[in-house]
Amino acid sequence: MVGREEVLRAAKTALAACRADQAEVVVMVNDAYLTRFAENCIHQNVGESNATVNVRAVLGKKIGVSSTNDLSDKALRRTAERAVAIARLQREDPAFVSLPGPEPIPNLPKEITTVREYEPEERAERVAKVIAAAKKAGVRAAGSLSTGGLGLAVVNSLGIEGYTSTTSINFTTVVMSETSSGYADWGGRDLSELDVEALGQVAVKKCLDSRAPRAIEPGEYEVILEAPAVADILSTLGYLGLSALAVQEGRSFMNGRFGEKVAGDNIDLWDDGLDPAGMPIPFDFEGVPKRRVDFITGGVAKGVVWDSHTANREPGKHSTGHALPAPNVYGPLPINLFLGAGRASAEDLLASTRRGILVTRFHYTNPIHPTKTIFTGMTRDGTFLVEDGRVTAAVKNLRFTEAITRALANVDLIGRERRFQSGFFGGAVVPALKVKAFNFTGVTEF
Amino acid sequence: MPELQELVLDAVRRRGASYGDVRFTERKDETVRVKNGSVEAVTAMESAGFGVRVLFDGAWGFCASSKATEEEAVRVAEEAVAIARASAGKRQEAAELAPVKPVRDTYRTPVRKDPFQVKLEDRIAHLVEAERLLHAGGPIRVGEAEVSVRRERKRFYSTEGSAIDQEITQAGGGMSATAIGNGEMQRRGYPNAHRGHFASRGWEFIEEMDLAGHAERVGREAFELLSARQCPSGRSDIILDGRQLALQIHESCGHPVELDRALGTEASLAGTSFLTPDKLGAFQYGSPEVNIVADATIEGGLGTFGYDDEGVPARRTMVIDHGRFVSYLTSRETAAKFGQESNGTMRADGWSRQPIIRMTNINLLPGDWDLDELIRDTKEGLYLEINRSWSIDDKRLNFQFGTEVGWEIKDGALGAMVKNPTYTGITPEFWNSCDAVADGRSWNLWGTPNCGKGEPGQVARVGHGAAPARFRNVRVGVGRW
Structure with a gap:
């Protein structure tokens, strides 16, 4: 992968060529490899080297953005000049005040910033172990194993200069029989920590246990949501409602409710871009250091994430280090979510359930109504009926239609183990949840 | 001096692949977005590179790079074969390809008005006016309008002898009005939701949409939905x-x-x-x-x-x-x-x-x-x-x-x-x-x-x-x- 010196050199070359009142250059380089398997064989094996340069030029209150993936000096200069030319044609953004100025950037431990490279054989060997476990059980494995290095530099004309790098590894598998499927995943930074055999066993067991599912009537059930299901709905909630832009535009469920209860007493939800339990990154795409933001503490709505643009619109507000690359029309986003752990073991979650559904994960979750937090989605890859504290049957997959804030007000037990679930440029560290009442509105045929 | 595609296909053959292709792609996107009277974003993006796809012993390998140099062309071709080789032992059945007649041809999207030739300030003015009219229909909290244009040139070469040069031009956009009140949030879009309506056509497609002509109705309906x-x-x-x-x-x-x-x-x-x-x-x-x-x-x-x-x-x-x-x-x-x-x-x-x-x-x-x-x-x-x-x-x-x-x-x-x-x-x-x-x-x-x-x-x-x-x-x- 292109290294630190070359990345910073490219960023500074573009910055120097950007003749504007203020300027910002973001350079991202990545080498990404992915081995994909299905039907117990590898069917896709790909690699990619890329670089993206994003230049933001500011003339007064006029802003232009231009990007390229060519790191030659000529292309860097052309991209910077084009950003300035666009800014000239732009109209003023009355809300724009300034790009952010420099602040001390936290140092991440070396084990986080090390870029590790792996050979295709190393991925293939691990995938082969999952396939072997599936074959032995008479079922079929699908999934992917990706390894990649990322370098990110942000420089601006006010003196920001940040560089970071990391390795990102993701493994998922879906193991299938004629009537069922099971799932396991893992995300991390070091391939030697991936216990592919254990994960394969989890997915195979779920697949075997969920064979010949029966249909049950949709309705309101107690529900145990395993970590992938929890991360799925919380990430959607974060995207929709936990940003300052959503609040400023009146489309967040938090609007008018700061300081009020929006979830149960036992719910603590926050973002922490520096916690090594997640996928840390020391600064955002404006070069502002990451700050922890508490969204919900003891069930009470506390705050949202900010970037410089949303912060400059309101007196006394500061960026929390959650900007995306310019021009960021989505506003700041939480990309390192954490949900507070509880004390319950997996057995406790089961034991507390009189008649409920155990959900491995959700599929195709989508908001129906953002301000009411009503989402719909399907269960997938291991859905079970729990009766009197134990799993009694596999059930056909169910569709939920539920207000997520209502679900978060009905959590009666929280798992003590938390898992990292990969997401967009980060992920979520979450436990399993037991929810007293969760609304299923439909059932499918498998 | 051989062309890059020849270097790639030669390297692929030399390393023992039974099939290989290389696709050079240059993509250019320009987008203008207006929100609540402000031009929220004007962007120009370019991305270029090449991808090499090979079959080795019935297994696929693919490698891609943004650096179109001779040295990189050979490295990427050899890496694609190495990746395929790593998969070859872990496949069930060898991939086989249905026959296709090798062709040497060009294709170009028919365009009446090249969207990249329409002045950026005219594109901005077009959207600013449409977005302004969204607010004429009622008290809209968020009005948004977007136009984006893309041109992609793809050159495809295969070891079977195909050489195809295509240029695809696309344009699209739309607008939406979001009304908030009575504990409700409602949105109306035109001509469609989720960024609007797109086609493989030129700027004439954007003009035919007549965003400004529909804006007031769209804004009004978003507001009316609050009390529907x-x-x-x-x-x-x-x-x-x-x-x-x-x-x-x-x-x-x-x-x-x-x-x-x-x-x-x-x-x-x-x-x-x-x-x-x-x-x-x-x-x-x-x-x-x-x-x-x-x-x-x-x-x-x-x-x-x-x-x-x-x-x-x-x-x-x-x-x-x-x-x-x-x-x-x-x-x-x-x-x-x-x-x-x-x-x-x-x-x-x-x-x-x-x-x-x-x-x-x-x-x-x-x-x-x-x-x-x-x-x-x-x-x-x-x-x-x-x-x-x-x-x-x-x-x-x-x-x-x-x-x-x-x-x-x-x-x-x-x-x-x-x-x-x-x-x-x-x-x-x-x-x-x-x-x-x-x-x-x-x-x-x-x-x-x-x-x-x-x-x-x-x-x-x-x-x-x-x-x-x-x-x-x-x-x-x-x-x-």
């Missing part, structure tokens, strides 16, 4: 407008007829398909009113091109014939498993991705109902317009969709507006409940710029032609409100 009645719950006959039907076709027909899904190779991410190979040719997917084609040849479609990314010529394929499932979307590899030729649906998202099976323009053919007559023929029901939310299971059976707005139908006439409409069903039951499709006068080819699939993720641009159609006895108004 909640969509009733229960069972109802519904008429879906062409835009919602485009999304319905996309999710419940376009994806399940992708043969890679049906064969399980997308299982871990997007899922598989209820349309398993045993159903091909025999399964009654829908009623006899339902005729669906995959057509990459139709002029202006967002999924229209000259050749796919395996060098297979664009074509029109019947997928659902009078309700019967008759064909998948295929690639050279998957078609070979059925002893067929590819029907040309392999496309990659830019230079850095390996081609996968993608929808082209998946079109519901027009029926013979005049739309007014269709509404008059419906005693009681709902007319549902423009998608707002979408969800479907991983075999594409159980779906639930929400639309921006609904209109009650009473005694054959459109009546009151309803808010937060949703409907749900099981795919073949739903399509078999279709008893009427409107005729060509209300048929339009809609463009969807954001279809996600694959690992690593890829976004495809696809088209869906549809006219409004009626479905009987559908469950509507799902959930607690």
